[in-house]
Amino acid sequence: GAVVSQHPSWVICKSGTSVKIECRSLDFQATTMFWYRQFPKQSLMLMATSNEGSKATYEQGVEKDKFLINHASLTLSTLTVTSAHPEDSSFYICSARGRDRPGEGYTFGSGTRLTVV
Amino acid sequence: AQSVTQPDIHITVSEGASLELRCNYSYGATPYLFWYVQSPGQGLQLLLKYFSGDTLVQGIKGFEAEFKRSQSSFNLRKPSVHWSDAAEYFCAVGEGSYDKLIFGTGTRLQVFP
Numbered sequence: 001g002a003v004v005s006q007h008p009s010w011v012i013c014k015s016g017t018s019v020k021i022e023c024r025s026l027d028f029q030a031t032t033m034f035w036y037r038q039f040p041k042q043s044l045m046l047m048a049t050s051n052e053g054s055k056a057t058y059e060q061g062v063e064k065d066k067f068l069i070n071h072a073s074l075t076l077s078t079l080t081v082t083s084a085h086p087e088d089s090s091f092y093i094c095s096a097r098g099r100d101r102p103g104e105g106y107t108f109g110s111g112t113r114l115t116v117v
Numbered sequence: 118a119q120s121v122t123q124p125d126i127h128i129t130v131s132e133g134a135s136l137e138l139r140c141n142y143s144y145g146a147t148p149y150l151f152w153y154v155q156s157p158g159q160g161l162q163l164l165l166k167y168f169s170g171d172t173l174v175q176g177i178k179g180f181e182a183e184f185k186r187s188q189s190s191f192n193l194r195k196p197s198v199h200w201s202d203a204a205e206y207f208c209a210v211g212e213g214s215y216d217k218l219i220f221g222t223g224t225r226l227q228v229f230p
Contacts, residue, residue: 004160006160032216034217034218041225042222042223043207043220043221043222043223044161044207044220046217046218046219049216049217091158093160093161095161095218105149105151105163105166105211106163106218107163108153108160108161108162109160110159110160111158111159111160113158
Protein backbone atom coordinates (compact mmCIF):
# COMPACT_ATOMS: atom_id res chain seq x y z
CA GLY A 1 0.00 0.00 0.00
CA ALA A 2 0.89 3.65 -0.25
CA VAL A 3 3.31 4.85 2.38
CA VAL A 4 4.21 8.36 3.46
CA SER A 5 7.30 8.76 5.59
CA GLN A 6 7.52 11.79 7.85
CA HIS A 7 10.68 12.83 9.72
CA PRO A 8 11.55 13.57 12.36
CA SER A 9 8.90 11.99 14.54
CA TRP A 10 9.73 14.42 17.30
CA VAL A 11 11.99 17.41 17.69
CA ILE A 12 12.86 19.84 20.44
CA CYS A 13 14.35 23.18 19.48
CA LYS A 14 15.25 26.44 21.11
CA SER A 15 13.12 29.49 20.64
CA GLY A 16 14.26 31.54 17.65
CA THR A 17 15.68 28.65 15.68
CA SER A 18 14.22 27.01 12.57
CA VAL A 19 13.06 23.43 12.17
CA LYS A 20 12.53 21.46 8.98
CA ILE A 21 10.08 18.59 8.71
CA GLU A 22 10.21 16.22 5.75
CA CYS A 23 7.40 14.30 4.16
CA ARG A 24 8.20 11.64 1.54
CA SER A 25 5.95 9.44 -0.52
CA LEU A 26 7.79 6.14 -0.76
CA ASP A 27 5.94 4.21 -3.42
CA PHE A 28 3.92 6.72 -5.39
CA GLN A 29 4.24 10.13 -6.90
CA ALA A 30 2.58 12.72 -4.71
CA THR A 31 1.27 15.48 -6.92
CA THR A 32 -0.35 17.19 -3.96
CA MET A 33 0.71 17.29 -0.34
CA PHE A 34 -1.13 18.77 2.60
CA TRP A 35 0.22 20.00 5.90
CA TYR A 36 -1.91 19.90 9.02
CA ARG A 37 -1.45 21.10 12.55
CA GLN A 38 -3.07 19.37 15.49
CA PHE A 39 -3.30 20.75 18.99
CA PRO A 40 -3.65 18.32 21.91
CA LYS A 41 -6.97 16.54 21.89
CA GLN A 42 -8.18 18.60 18.95
CA SER A 43 -8.85 18.05 15.30
CA LEU A 44 -6.56 18.56 12.36
CA MET A 45 -6.38 22.04 10.94
CA LEU A 46 -5.23 22.35 7.36
CA MET A 47 -2.32 24.76 7.11
CA ALA A 48 -1.46 24.63 3.44
CA THR A 49 -1.67 22.67 0.22
CA SER A 50 1.34 22.23 -2.01
CA ASN A 51 1.50 21.01 -5.57
CA GLU A 52 4.72 19.81 -7.05
CA GLY A 53 6.63 22.60 -8.69
CA SER A 54 4.37 25.43 -7.60
CA LYS A 55 3.93 27.67 -4.61
CA ALA A 56 1.95 26.42 -1.68
CA THR A 57 -1.54 27.67 -1.01
CA TYR A 58 -1.97 28.68 2.61
CA GLU A 59 -5.18 28.62 4.58
CA GLN A 60 -6.48 31.82 6.04
CA GLY A 61 -4.66 32.82 9.19
CA VAL A 62 -1.54 30.77 8.51
CA GLU A 63 1.64 32.85 8.30
CA LYS A 64 3.37 31.89 5.08
CA ASP A 65 6.61 33.54 6.16
CA LYS A 66 6.70 31.48 9.32
CA PHE A 67 5.68 28.16 7.83
CA LEU A 68 7.68 27.70 4.65
CA ILE A 69 6.57 24.85 2.44
CA ASN A 70 8.55 23.43 -0.42
CA HIS A 71 7.38 20.70 -2.78
CA ALA A 72 10.33 20.45 -5.12
CA SER A 73 9.78 16.90 -6.31
CA LEU A 74 6.98 14.39 -6.71
CA THR A 75 8.13 12.50 -3.66
CA LEU A 76 9.21 15.17 -1.19
CA SER A 77 7.63 18.11 0.56
CA THR A 78 9.14 20.02 3.45
CA LEU A 79 7.70 22.28 6.10
CA THR A 80 10.11 24.69 7.76
CA VAL A 81 9.02 26.44 10.91
CA THR A 82 11.11 29.61 10.97
CA SER A 83 12.06 31.49 14.11
CA ALA A 84 10.09 29.04 16.17
CA HIS A 85 8.43 30.12 19.39
CA PRO A 86 6.75 28.12 22.15
CA GLU A 87 3.31 28.77 20.66
CA ASP A 88 4.44 26.88 17.54
CA SER A 89 4.72 23.73 19.62
CA SER A 90 2.26 21.28 18.15
CA PHE A 91 1.80 18.04 16.26
CA TYR A 92 2.33 18.48 12.53
CA ILE A 93 1.05 15.89 10.05
CA CYS A 94 1.52 15.68 6.31
CA SER A 95 -0.72 13.96 3.82
CA ALA A 96 -0.15 13.07 0.20
CA ARG A 97 -2.29 12.39 -2.81
CA GLY A 98 -0.91 10.89 -6.00
CA ARG A 99 -1.84 11.27 -9.62
CA ASP A 100 -1.63 7.53 -10.11
CA ARG A 101 -3.99 6.74 -7.28
CA PRO A 102 -7.31 8.25 -8.25
CA GLY A 103 -10.08 7.58 -5.82
CA GLU A 104 -7.74 6.22 -3.20
CA GLY A 105 -7.91 9.26 -1.03
CA TYR A 106 -5.00 10.44 0.99
CA THR A 107 -2.12 8.84 2.80
CA PHE A 108 -0.94 10.39 6.05
CA GLY A 109 2.49 10.53 7.58
CA SER A 110 2.99 9.49 11.18
CA GLY A 111 3.35 13.07 12.36
CA THR A 112 6.02 15.22 13.99
CA ARG A 113 5.81 16.42 17.57
CA LEU A 114 7.49 19.83 17.75
CA THR A 115 8.38 21.29 21.12
CA VAL A 116 9.89 24.75 21.26
CA VAL A 117 11.62 25.64 24.51
CA ALA B 118 -18.67 26.35 3.51
CA GLN B 119 -18.29 22.68 4.12
CA SER B 120 -18.26 21.48 7.68
CA VAL B 121 -18.22 18.23 9.58
CA THR B 122 -19.77 17.66 12.98
CA GLN B 123 -19.01 14.80 15.31
CA PRO B 124 -21.46 15.29 18.17
CA ASP B 125 -19.81 12.85 20.55
CA ILE B 126 -16.49 14.00 21.96
CA HIS B 127 -15.93 10.93 24.07
CA ILE B 128 -17.55 7.49 24.00
CA THR B 129 -16.93 4.59 26.35
CA VAL B 130 -18.01 1.05 25.53
CA SER B 131 -17.37 -2.40 26.89
CA GLU B 132 -15.35 -4.84 24.87
CA GLY B 133 -17.66 -6.90 22.70
CA ALA B 134 -20.37 -4.26 22.60
CA SER B 135 -21.56 -2.65 19.41
CA LEU B 136 -20.42 0.82 18.43
CA GLU B 137 -21.79 3.69 16.43
CA LEU B 138 -19.92 6.95 15.96
CA ARG B 139 -21.92 9.80 14.51
CA CYS B 140 -20.89 12.15 11.75
CA ASN B 141 -22.92 14.87 10.09
CA TYR B 142 -21.71 17.01 7.25
CA SER B 143 -22.69 20.15 5.48
CA TYR B 144 -21.99 20.13 1.78
CA GLY B 145 -23.91 21.26 -1.27
CA ALA B 146 -23.05 18.49 -3.67
CA THR B 147 -22.37 14.80 -3.32
CA PRO B 148 -19.60 14.62 -0.79
CA TYR B 149 -16.55 12.45 -0.61
CA LEU B 150 -16.59 11.09 2.93
CA PHE B 151 -13.90 9.44 4.98
CA TRP B 152 -13.37 7.91 8.39
CA TYR B 153 -9.87 7.88 9.87
CA VAL B 154 -8.49 6.46 13.09
CA GLN B 155 -5.59 7.93 15.03
CA SER B 156 -3.69 6.25 17.85
CA PRO B 157 -1.92 8.54 20.36
CA GLY B 158 1.06 10.31 18.82
CA GLN B 159 0.48 8.73 15.45
CA GLY B 160 -0.71 9.74 12.02
CA LEU B 161 -4.08 8.84 10.56
CA GLN B 162 -5.13 5.54 9.12
CA LEU B 163 -7.98 5.33 6.63
CA LEU B 164 -10.81 3.07 7.81
CA LEU B 165 -13.13 3.55 4.87
CA LYS B 166 -14.36 6.04 2.32
CA TYR B 167 -17.45 6.83 0.30
CA PHE B 168 -17.35 8.38 -3.13
CA SER B 169 -20.48 7.02 -4.84
CA GLY B 170 -22.53 3.88 -5.34
CA ASP B 171 -23.57 1.58 -2.55
CA THR B 172 -24.34 3.70 0.49
CA LEU B 173 -23.15 1.00 2.91
CA VAL B 174 -19.38 0.96 2.86
CA GLN B 175 -17.18 -1.75 4.32
CA GLY B 176 -13.80 -0.84 5.72
CA ILE B 177 -10.86 -2.36 7.50
CA LYS B 178 -10.87 -3.83 11.00
CA GLY B 179 -14.53 -4.79 10.75
CA PHE B 180 -15.85 -1.24 10.46
CA GLU B 181 -18.64 -0.12 8.19
CA ALA B 182 -20.36 3.19 7.54
CA GLU B 183 -23.62 4.18 5.94
CA PHE B 184 -24.13 7.29 3.87
CA LYS B 185 -27.58 8.79 4.35
CA ARG B 186 -28.09 11.76 2.11
CA SER B 187 -31.45 12.67 3.63
CA GLN B 188 -29.85 13.00 7.05
CA SER B 189 -26.47 14.34 5.84
CA SER B 190 -24.88 11.63 7.90
CA PHE B 191 -22.09 9.11 7.57
CA ASN B 192 -22.09 7.14 10.79
CA LEU B 193 -19.41 4.59 11.57
CA ARG B 194 -20.38 1.23 13.05
CA LYS B 195 -18.80 -1.90 14.37
CA PRO B 196 -20.80 -4.87 15.70
CA SER B 197 -18.28 -5.94 18.33
CA VAL B 198 -15.59 -3.66 19.66
CA HIS B 199 -12.13 -4.91 20.59
CA TRP B 200 -9.86 -3.31 23.19
CA SER B 201 -7.45 -2.42 20.39
CA ASP B 202 -10.10 -0.17 18.83
CA ALA B 203 -9.52 2.44 21.54
CA ALA B 204 -8.33 5.53 19.66
CA GLU B 205 -9.46 8.85 18.22
CA TYR B 206 -11.80 8.68 15.24
CA PHE B 207 -12.15 11.44 12.71
CA CYS B 208 -14.78 11.92 10.06
CA ALA B 209 -13.78 14.03 7.08
CA VAL B 210 -15.35 15.42 3.93
CA GLY B 211 -13.46 16.05 0.73
CA GLU B 212 -13.99 19.46 -0.71
CA GLY B 213 -14.64 19.94 -4.41
CA SER B 214 -12.61 17.43 -6.36
CA TYR B 215 -11.44 16.33 -2.92
CA ASP B 216 -8.55 18.69 -3.11
CA LYS B 217 -8.53 19.02 0.64
CA LEU B 218 -10.13 17.34 3.59
CA ILE B 219 -12.21 19.06 6.21
CA PHE B 220 -12.10 17.18 9.49
CA GLY B 221 -14.58 16.86 12.27
CA THR B 222 -13.50 17.47 15.84
CA GLY B 223 -13.02 13.79 16.51
CA THR B 224 -14.49 11.22 18.87
CA ARG B 225 -12.32 9.56 21.46
CA LEU B 226 -13.24 5.93 21.99
CA GLN B 227 -12.44 4.15 25.23
CA VAL B 228 -12.96 0.42 25.55
CA PHE B 229 -13.32 -1.27 28.91
CA PRO B 230 -12.63 -4.98 29.36
